[in-house]
Amino acid sequence: MVHSWRKSAIAALILCRRTVVAQSACAQSTITVTAAGSLEAALTDCATVANGAKTLNHSLRIDHNPYTLGDDDLGYVNLTGIEVILGLVELVIYAIPSDDLDDVVLFDIPPISTIHSSTLRNVTGAIRIGGVIDSSDTAVGSVILDLPKLEFLESLYLEAQLDGLDVRLGPNLTVDDVRVSNTRAVESRLDVGRPGRFLYFNNTTPKPGTAVLSSNMSWAREGVEMTANVGLRDILLTRMEYARLLQVVGNPDLETLEPGVVAVQLVNVTGNGPKTAATFARLQSIGVVEASREPYESSRNAHFGELTALNLPALEETVGPVAGLYFTNNTFLGLQLPSLSSVNGTLTIDENQLLFDIGLPRLESVAASLVVRGNPQLLNFTANVLKRALSVQMRGEFTNVELFSLEDVSGSFDLAGGPSMDCSWFDDHFPGTVVKGRYSCVGNHTHPPKPRRPSTSTPSEEVDPMPTGHARGLSIGAKAGVGVGAAVGALLLIGVGVWAFRRRWGSAERPGGPDAQGKPELDGAGIPGSTLAEESVEADGSELQVGELPTSRLGDATGRSELPVPKRKPVELW
Incomplete structure (x- = not known):
């Protein structure tokens, strides 16, 4: 009986102490937990219901050592219910520090929080x-x-x-800022919904050229900046539709950049690795x-530099005050802008050492200067719609x-x-x-023997509405194939006509006498069809047309077919 009373008293004391501790913890603005048990207690004791939602009216700090082993480890923090x-x-x-890992770690797989x-x-x-962090190692x-x-x-x-980042937030999430820095993640998945600003900078991967950054974010109100990331190889933002700013600068190992943006106010893709290729498919x-937002004060231009390849198949225009396009210091061989119609600023193409081909089939206006210089391999420039x-x-x-x-x-x-x-x-x-x-032209001022003609389409001519490389319309190779096919078809028709012409002659002049037996059908009884075609033969005072023979030239008719041979008009080959 005494022991039972003592047990009850001890249990009540423990409960009272826990209640006091819980009340003390819940009285703080920040709840700090160091083990799974204390986290569960904090969520149970400190959460309240407000406006029908279970609410934690505190900040939550979770202190975790990823190399601590035990049942009370905070490697998995479950906030479900809140x-x-x-x-x-x-x-x-x-x-x-990695030097101390051998004494602590009992497994080879890096820990996951x-x-x-x-x-x-x-x-x-x-x-x-x-x-x-104790050291860079x-x-x-x-x-x-x-x-x-x-x-x-x-x-x-x-x-x-961090060695890896896997962030899966709601697709409709509204978040003001997302900042990722000083990680060494090889795989970074950052699904962050609709951030105001997305910054990814100063991340270094131990193995250069291996890191991949991907995200399903749909738009960034203020912009996306990815700068000074060593080892970052691929940036895949294929679901992004809009960003006020897109800046990708100073990533020395970058090879692939694929933003899915449809519209952007300012673009700066410069100073990245020597293998960088950018595709802006949409x-x-x-x-x-x-219209409701003020433009950036410093610049509203688009800069593309130090790229080995650039794909802008859908770009139609630059809009707003002084919105220029700059293509500088690139190493790509060709620059194709098949949909570009207007540039509301300067269009500059300069210092591209390997560039030898530029395609501007729809460019009609440049609000400021058209500048093309410092491209030593560029010999031909056509803009016949401008x-x-x-x-x-x-x-x-x-x-x-x-x-x-x-x-103008x-x-x-x-x-x-x-x-x-x-x-x-x-x-x-x-x-x-x-x-x-002022007008100045340096070159050959002697008039050519024949007047010059455009080598590409002009506004008065029909322009293919879909450039080469799209699903609709014929490519140059297809058009060439059609031309060759038409020529071959014409030759076949001519051959069939010649064969029919000679066959008719052979039927008309095969004699029935013994001298003609054994002659080939198209022989024409030894009289070349070409000679007959050029003759106008007189018989019985009337002129015979080509394809007809006098009866004196036909011999005995008994050797011929009993079916009458109708008169035929001359065969026209052209």
């Missing part, structure tokens, strides 16, 4: 994952942040020396695309420049090419009429 956190969530990883919730919808503060492991129902988050910061417009430009500055080793539709150059026209480039056409048409300002 719908709203009025504060921030912080995961602090205490990393261990996970935060999961199938119910959390709102975090009014930030989610921050950082680390207490520290092993941290990977982080999984799995919050598929999250709809609102103030910001997300990933700042530890980009249609560059410039101010939100009508207006503020000024033209072109210098190079050109052998042919065509601007047959240019109507309000500023200067400065063209300098090789000694064989024709200037006579420009001399006859541009000074004082098309060009209102």
Whole structure:
């Protein structure tokens, strides 16, 4: 009886102490947990129901050593049941220097720290994952942040020396800032919904040229910046539709850049690795695309530099005040802009050492200057749909420049090419009429023997609405095949006509006498058809037409078929 009373008293004391501890913890603005048991107790004791949602009115700090083994390990943090956190969530990883790992780690797989919730919808503060790191050689492991129902988050910061990042937030999430820095992740999956600003910088992978960054974010209100990431090989943002700013600069190992943007205000893709290739498969417009937003003060231009390949198949225009296009210091061989019709700024193509082909089949206007210079391999330049430009500055080793539709150059026209480039056409048409300002052309001023003609389409001619490489329309090879097929078909028709012509002659003049027996059917009884075709034979005072023979030339008719042979008109071969 006494022992039973003592047990009850001890249990009550423990419960009272736990209640006091819980009340003390819940009285703090930040709840700090160091083990799975304390986390469960905090969520149970401190959560309340507000507006029908289970709410934690505290910030939550989780201290975790990924190399601690035991049942109470915080490697898996389950926040399911909580719908709203009025504060921030912080995961602090205490990393261990790699020199000490042999004494601690009992497994070869890098540890994984996970935060999961199938119910959390709102975090009014930030989610921050950082680390207490002893040295640059520290092993941290990977982080999984799995919050598929999250709809609102103030910001997300990933700042530890993480080996892997797997972030799966709600597809409709609204988050002001996402910042990822100082990680060494080889695989970074960052599904962050609709961030205001997305920054990925100063990340270093131990093995250069192996890291891949992918994200399903649909748009970024303020912009996307990815700078100074060593080892980053691929950037895949294929579901992104809009970003106010897209800046990819100073990533020395970058090889593939694939943003899915349809519209962007400012683009800067320069200074990356020597193998960088960029594909903007859906980009249609560059410039101010939100009327309610002020444009960037510094620049509204698009810069593409140091690229081995650039694909802009859908780009139609640059819009807004002073929205130019700059292609500089690239190593690609060709620059094709099949859909570009207007540039509301300067179009500059310069210092591209290997560039020898430019395609501008639909370019009609350049609001500022057309600048083409410093491209030593570029010999031919055609823009036969271009009508207006503020000024033209072109210098190079050109052998042919065509601007047959240019109507208005309000500023200067400065063209300098090789000694064989024709200037006579420009001399006859541009000074004082098309060009209102200073006119200069360096090249050959002697008129060619024949008048010059455009080598590409002009506005008066039909332009294929879908450029080469799209699903509709015929490619150049297909058109060539059609031409060859038509020629072969014509030759076959001619051959059939000749065969029919000679067959008719053979039927008409095969004699029935013994001398003609054994003659080939198309022999014509020894009289060449070509001779007969040229003769006008007189018989019984009447002129015979080609294809008819006098009866004196037919011999005995008994050897012929009993069926009458009708008169035939001459066979026309053309």
